Amino acid sequence: MNGRLRGILRGVVTYVLPPAITFAVVIGLWEAYVTWRDVSILVVPAPSDVWERFADDPGYFWGEGWWTLYEATLGLIAGSAVAIALAVIMAHSRPVERGLLPLAIAMKVTPLVAIGPVLIVIFGFGTTPKIFLAALLCFFPMLVNALIGFRDVDSGALEFMRSLRASPWSIFWKLRAPSSLPYVLSALRITYPLALVGAVIAEWFTGNRGLGFVVYSAAQNLRTPELFSAIAVLALIGVAINIALSLLERRVLFWHESVRSTR
Amino acid sequence: MANETQHVRLRGLSHVFADGRKPLHVLDDVSIDVPHGQFTSIIGPSGCGKSTLLRIVGGLLEPSAGAVRIDGAGPHDAQRRHDIGIVFQEPALLPWRTVAGNVRLPLEIDGARRRGTDAESLLDLVGLSEFRDYYPHQLSGGMSQRVAIARALAVDPTLLLMDEPFGALDEITRTAMRYELLRIWASQAEATARKTVLFVTHSITEAIVMSDRIIVINGRPGRVVADAAVELPRPRTQEIERSAPFLDYADHLRGLLIGAAA
Amino acid sequence: MKNHGLAYVLLAALFAVVAFAACNDDDDAAGTPGPSALSATGANGTATPAPPDEVTFMAGFKPQANLPFVGAYVAQEKGFFAEENLEVDIQHVATPGDNFRLLATGQVQFSTSDATALLEKWTSDPVIEVVSLALIGQTGQQGFAVLADSGIESPADWAGKTAGYKGSDVPPDYLAILEANGLDRSDVEEVRVPFAPQVLTEGQVDIFPVFIANEPDTLSREGFETRVFTAADYGAPTLGLSYVTTPDYAEENPDITARFTRAVLRGIAYAETNREEAIDIVLQYAPQEDREHQRYMLDTELDMAQASASYESLGLGGQTLSQWQALHDFLIEHDGLPREIADLSVVFTEDFTAYDGGE
Numbered sequence: 001m002n003g004r005l006r007g008i009l010r011g012v013v014t015y016v017l018p019p020a021i022t023f024a025v026v027i028g029l030w031e032a033y034v035t036w037r038d039v040s041i042l043v044v045p046a047p048s049d050v051w052e053r054f055a056d057d058p059g060y061f062w063g064e065g066w067w068t069l070y071e072a073t074l075g076l077i078a079g080s081a082v083a084i085a086l087a088v089i090m091a092h093s094r095p096v097e098r099g100l101l102p103l104a105i106a107m108k109v110t111p112l113v114a115i116g117p118v119l120i121v122i123f124g125f126g127t128t129p130k131i132f133l134a135a136l137l138c139f140f141p142m143l144v145n146a147l148i149g150f151r152d153v154d155s156g157a158l159e160f161m162r163s164l165r166a167s168p169w170s171i172f173w174k175l176r177a178p179s180s181l182p183y184v185l186s187a188l189r190i191t192y193p194l195a196l197v198g199a200v201i202a203e204w205f206t207g208n209r210g211l212g213f214v215v216y217s218a219a220q221n222l223r224t225p226e227l228f229s230a231i232a233v234l235a236l237i238g239v240a241i242n243i244a245l246s247l248l249e250r251r252v253l254f255w256h257e258s259v260r261s262t263r
Numbered sequence: 264m265a266n267e268t269q270h271v272r273l274r275g276l277s278h279v280f281a282d283g284r285k286p287l288h289v290l291d292d293v294s295i296d297v298p299h300g301q302f303t304s305i306i307g308p309s310g311c312g313k314s315t316l317l318r319i320v321g322g323l324l325e326p327s328a329g330a331v332r333i334d335g336a337g338p339h340d341a342q343r344r345h346d347i348g349i350v351f352q353e354p355a356l357l358p359w360r361t362v363a364g365n366v367r368l369p370l371e372i373d374g375a376r377r378r379g380t381d382a383e384s385l386l387d388l389v390g391l392s393e394f395r396d397y398y399p400h401q402l403s404g405g406m407s408q409r410v411a412i413a414r415a416l417a418v419d420p421t422l423l424l425m426d427e428p429f430g431a432l433d434e435i436t437r438t439a440m441r442y443e444l445l446r447i448w449a450s451q452a453e454a455t456a457r458k459t460v461l462f463v464t465h466s467i468t469e470a471i472v473m474s475d476r477i478i479v480i481n482g483r484p485g486r487v488v489a490d491a492a493v494e495l496p497r498p499r500t501q502e503i504e505r506s507a508p509f510l511d512y513a514d515h516l517r518g519l520l521i522g523a524a525a
Numbered sequence: 526m527k528n529h530g531l532a533y534v535l536l537a538a539l540f541a542v543v544a545f546a547a548c549n550d551d552d553d554a555a556g557t558p559g560p561s562a563l564s565a566t567g568a569n570g571t572a573t574p575a576p577p578d579e580v581t582f583m584a585g586f587k588p589q590a591n592l593p594f595v596g597a598y599v600a601q602e603k604g605f606f607a608e609e610n611l612e613v614d615i616q617h618v619a620t621p622g623d624n625f626r627l628l629a630t631g632q633v634q635f636s637t638s639d640a641t642a643l644l645e646k647w648t649s650d651p652v653i654e655v656v657s658l659a660l661i662g663q664t665g666q667q668g669f670a671v672l673a674d675s676g677i678e679s680p681a682d683w684a685g686k687t688a689g690y691k692g693s694d695v696p697p698d699y700l701a702i703l704e705a706n707g708l709d710r711s712d713v714e715e716v717r718v719p720f721a722p723q724v725l726t727e728g729q730v731d732i733f734p735v736f737i738a739n740e741p742d743t744l745s746r747e748g749f750e751t752r753v754f755t756a757a758d759y760g761a762p763t764l765g766l767s768y769v770t771t772p773d774y775a776e777e778n779p780d781i782t783a784r785f786t787r788a789v790l791r792g793i794a795y796a797e798t799n800r801e802e803a804i805d806i807v808l809q810y811a812p813q814e815d816r817e818h819q820r821y822m823l824d825t826e827l828d829m830a831q832a833s834a835s836y837e838s839l840g841l842g843g844q845t846l847s848q849w850q851a852l853h854d855f856l857i858e859h860d861g862l863p864r865e866i867a868d869l870s871v872v873f874t875e876d877f878t879a880y881d882g883g884e
Contacts, residue, residue, distance in 0.1 A: 040626075042626045116719065117720065125717065157356075159349075160351070162323060163347065165343050166372045167372075174368065178357070181359075208693070221622075221645070
């Protein structure tokens with residue numbers, strides 16, 4: 001067997017096999033429990049019931065999942081853009097930081113289920129409230145991470161740039177911004193799933209697209225296999241995003257110790 | 264051909280760090296004149312203010328008292344005119360840029376373009392041409408410092424400030440780097456345009472090997488306790504380290520440092 | 526290698542704990558009583574009286590003055606349950622729809638249900654069998670509200686406006702109103718709305734779905750007068766809330782079922798003649814609610830309970846096959862049910878509504 005093939009095989013065994021086995025064991029136990037204890041499908045469906053429902057119309061779930069992903073992504077972009085812009089300002093001005101940070105924290109602890117309907121009253125029924133809620137959830141973690149990232153620059157490099165009389169703008173672009181990348185990317189790992197949650201919650205309240213709606217509708221009508229299918233698809237989307245971000249990190253942050261030392 | 268006017272003039276420099284509970288007085292009444300093209304080492308035990316002195320000259324710190332003139336101008340103006348190049352103990356390279364990218368950095372900062380040496384010839388000078396596309400995490404300590412030196416030379420400064428640049432390297436690399444630096448310094452243009460170097464170190468050997476002049480700073484707060492010329496022929500070679508005059512200098516300096524230690 | 530061993534031991538221990546817990550899980554969920562050995566019928570017994578039968582009643586919404594809820598609250602507080610030798614645990618759903626699940630698994634014996642929801646359960650997958658013991662709401666609860674100053678005088682004016690709906694799709698009531706007024710679905714913009722009436726007052730929608738006994742009053746107290754349209758206005762045979770249980774339970778526990786039904790119907794009758802006291806009782810269960818609003822709800826629902834021929838002939842809670850058939854056919858016509866129910870006599874029973882106002 002040639003080296004490359006061996007490498008791929010090793011990769012599969014190391015990264016794919018453990019989670020796959022764990023997953024299989026969990027599913028097996030679940031199915032066994034439901035069957036053995038004769039649990040009503042109204043309470044918890046067996047994995048076989050869930051799969052049956054899913055296989056009946058996978059396109060439906062993927063389609064709605066795509067919609068939720070779309071809303072979440074737009075929300076992520078919007079929330080991150082505002083957070084980063086604000087962090088730039090706050091990194092250069094302590095008074096602004098002191099003024100805005102408490103507000104940001106207050107926003108973070110607001111219960112979202114309460115403000116969902118309010119957002120609909122303000123933004124209407126389309127995708128806007130969903131994008132907004134997703135953005136809202138992304139905002140705070142990205143703000144904090146970006147701010148720390150902009151501040152946590154190598155002091156030697158900073159001194160060097162000061163010795164060249166570099167303007168704050170130059171220092172930002174050439175030093176602070178690249179320095180913050182590890183923090184921003186790690187924030188994305190957290191905020192992307194949050195954006196998904198935000199979109200799903202908003203879909204719960206209005207509209208008729210997206211996995212949030214599917215979950216709502218299935219729950220209302222006690223269609224548990226459909227409910228679990230939707231949740232499974234949502235989870236898969238989350239995992240896929242995480243993998244994609246991991247790969248992105250590896251490419252973009254090749255120079256950072258955190259990525260290099262994961263051998 | 265030697266210039267009569269001094270390149271760097273320090274007058275009554277004092278500095279007190281006042282942010283802690285007890286003010287820390289690190290420098291007291293330091294006055295030094297450095298002519299163009301001279302390689303001057305500043306030597307002293309840890310904590311005597313040598314680094315502080317260098318930072319003040321480089322415009323990174325405002326002195327509590329006293330004045331600094333570089334070709335008649337204050338340090339900030341000298342910075343703006345790109346007359347100063349600095350090398351620290353930690354190379355502080357930007358890890359997301361290649362070696363060539365790092366050397367080019369000073370040239371990208373406001374208006375430095377009007378004067379400067381291109382990255383290629385600088386890398387050539389420090390012997391790292393092959394590594395132009397490498398990233399800092401792929402370099403050894405000595406190589407990183409060479410990049411830092413090339414970077415400091417990028418704006419073609421007239422004054423080079425070096426703060427224990429070889430302090431973080433191992434003994435063998437350190438010895439080699441001394442002579443490397445001398446080679447680089449010597450090959451930079453003709454003797455008249457030779458750069459002025461202020462070199463902070465706490466190694467007696469290093470100071471003697473490299474410099475035309477050694478200034479000893481000692482005590483708390485640091486004061487100039489000695490200021491002597493090093494009359495050894497150039498180019499300096501490893502044999503010089505075993506010569507009698509060298510050993511005399513070494514003894515003399517050791518005595519100054521140990522004797523006056525607080 | 527040592528580390529691996531420890532990991533396996535811990536994993537095995539975890540499985541053991543889970544298995545142990547699962548095996549020891551008591552089959553009897555709380556509140557599933559068997560038929561009591563000696564169920565007293567209320568007559569004096571010379572022997573020691575039998576212990577009361579314990580049942581759980583779950584209201585299908587949060588605590589408020591919906592008439593079936595009021596019946597249960599009053600029966601509890603005035604001792605009607607006790608007189609029927611019943612010990613009733615009154616619960617309220619955490620999430621709407623939970624009560625059906627709990628009925629199906631036997632954790633709850635009696636509950637309430639809207640008539641349409643009841644028929645939906647007979648046609649869902651899987652089927653959830655629920656039978657109506659007494660039809661309290663003789664006409665449907667749903668209405669569609671517009672602001673009084675909106676200029677919308679009748680549903681014919683809905684053309685070009687925005688209508689909200691709750692639930693996963695527009696309800697048959699809505700479709701019936703459109704049809705009766707010569708409108709097509711494409712004439713009105715439909716959006717799913719949350720429970721917040723602000724979407725009406727702020728103008729996000731022109732037509733807002735309401736419970737007739739509820740939001741119009743709330744909005745009125747906030748200064749917003751509304752006009753409400755219902756499908757019944759246009760002849761739709763809508764029905765409201767029932768007391769429900771599962772057919773199996775009613776068959777296996779006819780005596781308890783009868784006693785329960787009797788007690789709650791008595792509770793409603795009492796509430797009708799003692800309204801303020803009834804509201805006092807409701808507020809014990811719903812302390813945060815507004816008294817006047819609860820009074821409005823009670824009054825409105827009492828009117829709705831008496832608004833039909835069945836009430837005239839059969840009394841409170843009376844129901845006929847033709848009522849259920851009419852609702853069923855109406856829903857089928859407007860795509861409210863996925864399939865037909867062949868024999869509607871299974872969805873309701875008149876066996877237990879023996880209460881005639883006396884006793």
